[in-house]
Amino acid sequence: MHLKEAKGILGAGNGMNISRGCTHGCIYCDSRSKCYRIEHDFEDVQIKSNAPVLLEDALRRKRKKCTIGTGSMSDPYIPIPENLANIRACLEIINKYGCGVSLMTKSDLILRDMELLLSINKKASCVVQMTLTTFDENLCKIIEPNVCGTRRRFEVLKIMRDNGIKTIVWLTPLLPFINDTEENLRGILNYCIEAGVYGIVFFGAGVTLREGDREYYYSKLDEHFPGLKKVYQKKYGNNYIVTSNNNDTLSKIFYETCSKHNIVCNSNVLFEFMRIFEEKGAQIELF
Numbered sequence: 001m002h003l004k005e006a007k008g009i010l011g012a013g014n015g016m017n018i019s020r021g022c023t024h025g026c027i028y029c030d031s032r033s034k035c036y037r038i039e040h041d042f043e044d045v046q047i048k049s050n051a052p053v054l055l056e057d058a059l060r061r062k063r064k065k066c067t068i069g070t071g072s073m074s075d076p077y078i079p080i081p082e083n084l085a086n087i088r089a090c091l092e093i094i095n096k097y098g099c100g101v102s103l104m105t106k107s108d109l110i111l112r113d114m115e116l117l118l119s120i121n122k123k124a125s126c127v128v129q130m131t132l133t134t135f136d137e138n139l140c141k142i143i144e145p146n147v148c149g150t151r152r153r154f155e156v157l158k159i160m161r162d163n164g165i166k167t168i169v170w171l172t173p174l175l176p177f178i179n180d181t182e183e184n185l186r187g188i189l190n191y192c193i194e195a196g197v198y199g200i201v202f203f204g205a206g207v208t209l210r211e212g213d214r215e216y217y218y219s220k221l222d223e224h225f226p227g228l229k230k231v232y233q234k235k236y237g238n239n240y241i242v243t244s245n246n247n248d249t250l251s252k253i254f255y256e257t258c259s260k261h262n263i264v265c266n267s268n269v270l271f272e273f274m275r276i277f278e279e280k281g282a283q284i285e286l287f
Helices: 051-061 081-096 108-123 137-143 150-162 182-195 213-224 228-236 247-260 267-275
Strands: 002-004 046-048 067-070 100-105 126-131 166-170 199-201 206-208 241-243
Touching (some): 126 150, 126 267, 150 166, 150 182
Parallel strands (some): 002 046
8 A cells, every 4th residue: 555645536427436546356346447557566556645635626516416426447445544544534524515426336334424425415416326237145155255245235235225326236347257157147137136135336347458457367367277277268259348248138138127127227227326316305306
């Protein structure tokens, strides 16, 4: 871990990342890609030490309240004390200014800030996004080794449901020849149904690989799935989009299940839902 003062905190659409890099160790992480120009070791997480100061200044100057999104590039609940202090301070500021929040995480550490999420949710929109990729807990420990397992994330989703906070699951990636099975998909979907999730983001069965990310992923295939790298190289070459052979079958199951259980599965609708600002008791307005 190392600290750095940032020049700004809110990006397009009021997105915010309070750190760069991660310690979760997910073997497929796109954030490792060279296009993001992370100039330090990925696991040597860069903490934006002045993130709360920048956020308060930005919200103070806004003419309209908004929803702050965080977690798209770096999980806000990386288990580093300085990082956890930053996300809590940022949530306190969001709550102070009556803004909404949409957080994306794989970690049950989000529960430590439950009282703040509840306070935000009383006044504005609060959405918790949770990534679920693998129903098999043993496989989860291989592909997402340094973060709580899928079962625990399912429990977090139920806690959010019971407290009136809407949830969205990212069901991605389904890695070819690893977790792209009907059994795995149905297991995750059953979790989503039981947890009463509002929606599921799904881009089909497969994964994206580009320079930086691809090399790390292949090294982990060699470590945990000997021989599979050669299968990928022969079938996909250097393709960015790597589509599972089972994509059509799994996609059909996914959309039929979501329709049956009234789970929103249109990604464009979900992205808009996560960006809107809703002041409780007032009219919903888009940015």
